[in-house]
Amino acid sequence: MITVYKFASAWDQPDLSPFVVKLETYLRMAGIEYKGVPGDVRKAPKKKLPYVEHDGRLIGDSSFIIDHLKSTFGDKLDVGLGSTERAVAASFQSMIEEQLYFIILYQRWQDDGGWETYTPVLREILAGAHVPAPLRGLIASSIRKGIKKTLRAQGTGRHTRAEVDAIGTRIVQSISDWMGANPSFFGQNPTTIDATVYAFLSAIMDTPFVWGVKTHAEKLPNLRSYVDRMKGRYWLR
Numbered sequence: 001m002i003t004v005y006k007f008a009s010a011w012d013q014p015d016l017s018p019f020v021v022k023l024e025t026y027l028r029m030a031g032i033e034y035k036g037v038p039g040d041v042r043k044a045p046k047k048k049l050p051y052v053e054h055d056g057r058l059i060g061d062s063s064f065i066i067d068h069l070k071s072t073f074g075d076k077l078d079v080g081l082g083s084t085e086r087a088v089a090a091s092f093q094s095m096i097e098e099q100l101y102f103i104i105l106y107q108r109w110q111d112d113g114g115w116e117t118y119t120p121v122l123r124e125i126l127a128g129a130h131v132p133a134p135l136r137g138l139i140a141s142s143i144r145k146g147i148k149k150t151l152r153a154q155g156t157g158r159h160t161r162a163e164v165d166a167i168g169t170r171i172v173q174s175i176s177d178w179m180g181a182n183p184s185f186f187g188q189n190p191t192t193i194d195a196t197v198y199a200f201l202s203a204i205m206d207t208p209f210v211w212g213v214k215t216h217a218e219k220l221p222n223l224r225s226y227v228d229r230m231k232g233r234y235w236l237r
């Protein structure tokens with residue numbers, strides 16, 4: 001049995017972190033049994049979540065975990081993909097996980113309106129972790145300070161609100177343009193890249209944050225039906 005160490009569910013999401021949702025979606029797509037438990041970043045091999053425990057081994061990073069799962073359980077999902085499709089998947093994956101991710105982070109942690117939406121959820125999670133009430137606000141603010149520092153070092157934190165919305169909008173538009181009327185990223189059947197695409201689109205479209213990227217994504221009917229289809233197929237059964 002695989003144990004997935006994760007954060008916590010919030011809103012209608014199986015987890016706050018799109019990387020956790022990506023991994024769990026992959027496990028469901030591949031039909032691999034797992035159990036999810038609350039994780040502690042301090043115990044994680046890369047000091048980030050998700051990580052997994054499998055056969056006594058700890059593995060960090062959603063993509064390395066998926067590589068491990070593929071080599072252990074086989075890979076039926078991507079078997080039909082050619083080298084061009086694999087290259088396209090790798091490009092979209094980088095754009096989503098290494099750029100769109102920071103746009104989402106900015107919205108949740110740096111933007112004051114986003115922070116107002118986010119704090120009650122964080123306080124609730126800290127309460128669930130038995131953190132005493134007077135400390136919850138302090139801990140949330142200290143995590144926010146650290147994430148703002150990360151965003152500044154990475155670069156996204158130096159952009160204006162409008163610039164961040166413009167970058168995020170361009171990315172969701174390019175996902176929509178690529179997918180067209182296809183039910184999955186590469187046509188009919190979902191492949192591994194769909195776990196990433198679904199997790200990050202759902203983190204934008206199925207959460208209560210009101211911002212330009214979400215407003216734009218909502219105008220793209222193929223993305224709405226894609227997210228609903230993936231959710232129905234892997235999460236609502």
Ligand SMILES: N[C@@H](CCC(=O)N[C@@H](CS)C(=O)NCC(=O)O)C(=O)O
Pocket residue numbers: 017018019041047048049050060061062063
């Ligand atoms: N490349 C990693 C990214 C994971 C990641 O960034 N996790 C964040 C949450 S979304 C985290 O654990 N942050 C905690 C920290 O940095 O202290 C993956 O694919 O798993």
